[in-house]
Amino acid sequence: MSVNLEELKRLREENFAKHKKKKKEYYLKSKKKNLKSKYASYKEIDYSKELNSDNFAENIKIIAKKQKKHIDDRKEQILLKIEEYKEKKQNYYQENREKRLEYDKVYREKKKEKLKEYRKEYYKKNREKILQKQKERRNKTNKE
Template identity: 70%
Template structure:
């Protein structure tokens, strides 16, 4: 076989594959949509949201939500306890590393803060000195 025939054959096979893949995708997509929405009913909002039914519907929804939460209460409490326990274990396990990191972090921040104060004082030296003079005068006047 020459190169042209091979290219043509490859192209045909590829187009068949794409077509087959597309059909499979569309088929599975239709299945998903049907399965997903099979339990849903069409909602008539004019009935649901009118003045008579609105309050009842809200109460019904609230009751359902409350019942759902009460059903899952034990599971939720269990998960919270489990999370706290995992967190405790993690902090015990990594205590030394955290302390070392915190120490280094404080040192970095300390240096940055010192530098910031130096710069601030250089920029605002006159204003700061003026404020200090005023405070001293007030103190002297009071005495």
């Protein structure tokens, strides 16, 4: 019976190794395919031509015109999306108004308590300095 168990373990390891190999080949094959298709439409750029002072200004103008044309073509879609976003935001605001107001109220209370505690601690720590400053101010106002 132990022979069968050993044989089964060996077969399992072989099958697993085959499966891993097949998976790796598939991954490498699809990776090569993606690389080829991704960069197929790109042309090589001669930077010495593109970036020299004569062509540079012209190229910038061309790029700006293309971008403007693209934005003009999509202007209506962009405006619709902006309106849709505003509407969505307003609806969300209205739906969650009560929750937000309650949260804000609790938050302010918490902050107020923390601030009170902080001031108490600060006053305890710096009591002598604060009293000294107050005394000096009183003396100044009394002298004048």
